[in-house]
Amino acid sequence: MIIQRVCLFMLGLAMAGASLAPQEAFAQKVWRHGMVEAKSDAGFVFMVDKGGFAKKHGLNIEMMQFKGDALALKALLAGELDSYEGSPGAPLLAASRGADVKAVGCYWPGLTYVIVTKKDVASLAELKGKTFAISSPGALPDLFARAVLEHAKISSDDVQFAAMGSDTDRFRAVSAGVVGAAATSSEFTPMLDKMGLKVLVHAHEVAPDYLRFCTYMSGKTIATRADDASSFIAAEVEALRYAMSNRDAVVKLTKEMTSAKDDDPRASFVFDEVNRYNAIDPEMPISAQRMDWMQNLFIKTGNMKTPVDLKKFIDVSVREKALTKLTEAKR
Missing domain, CATH: 3.40.190.10 (Periplasmic binding protein-like II)
Incomplete structure (x- = not known):
């Protein structure tokens, strides 16, 4: 009899736990x-x-x-x-x-974003004719790159845009010389000098709004x-x-x-x-x-x-x- 009561008690606890779980999940x-x-x-x-x-x-x-x-x-x-x-x-x-x-x-x-180039690029005007790394058309890197070009009065037809995926991918593309410039987040700034790269322009300077x-x-x-x-x-x-x-x-x-x-x-x-x-x-x-x-x-x-x-x-x-x-x- 005692064993039966214990079993019923344990069964009740199990059922209570089972009914509680869905409520917690629903919450x-x-x-x-x-x-x-x-x-x-x-x-x-x-x-x-x-x-x-x-x-x-x-x-x-x-x-x-x-x-x-x-x-x-x-x-x-x-x-x-x-x-x-x-x-x-x-x-x-x-x-x-x-x-x-x-x-x-x-x-x-x-916008904590930058245009990264090789150290020998002296100005925005020198971006003419270069390949510009972006992520995908219409995404932030693409639109920021176009904003920088517009600020410098450079037509987007004067550069070639290349979809390069993530910020890391674009940074590596510039470092390897695959592209001439890239729009990336500013997080790579501490690493640029040893890679022979530099920040050509920061968004805070050319696109504060x-x-x-x-x-x-x-x-x-x-x-x-x-x-x-x-x-x-x-x-x-x-x-x-x-x-x-x-x-x-x-x-x-x-x-x-x-x-x-x-x-x-x-x-x-x-x-x-x-x-x-x-x-x-x-x-x-x-x-x-x-x-x-x-x-x-x-x-x-x-x-x-x-x-x-x-x-x-x-x-x-x-x-x-x-x-x-x-x-x-x-x-």
Whole structure:
């Protein structure tokens, strides 16, 4: 009799555990977020997931990496992502053609990007006739390269663009002499001198209004998953607030995500450069003025034919709800 009661008790515990598991799984809603593959800014990008901030807001985040942000946009429009982060270039181009994409927050308003060349290239004018490494047409490296050429009053027809994949791929292509110049993130700056390369120009000098990273969602996702969408942005804001105040944690996470060696200087360099240029704003505001500057730039470079209605392209509701959630959580 005692054995029977024990068995029934154990069976009850097992059934309770079985019924609890689905509830716990249900509480953590899946949110699929895309970004460019991990590099030396990964500590900022992945903090929302690895720092536990998404789970704190009830989301089980799936981070999906892409070779370029234009590919992430395609995944968003195909319904394979709930959000992604990248340059406003490709989303503006897509929106001008009627695509359902909205900017919901911009956490990296300062563009920490450079044009890398061999040391013997003395000026932007010398880029004429050279092969320019980009990632893919319409992605950040391509659009930034065109912005630099427009600043220097050089026609894009005077250079040849070559798709070279990631920042690392483009950096190696310049180093090997396969291409004459490359648009890359500034993370390789500490390594350039020993490779016989240099920064020809920094985005801060020629394109101070160029937005680097904003977060995008489809209008459908915002309408059907409004609470989850604001929870994700709330998690992002909290993660970025934490990251900006915790250099060691950001550098450590970056090296973990990129499998970098302990003596690799790039993660530290990126963090310090972000602070030097105030490149990240954890509150994720969207500057309509900068967005308008960008689309006017793309019209000048021939990427866009007509401007988009920024009041429709920018959705402030998600961020406003997110900030309200964070304020209420403090009470």
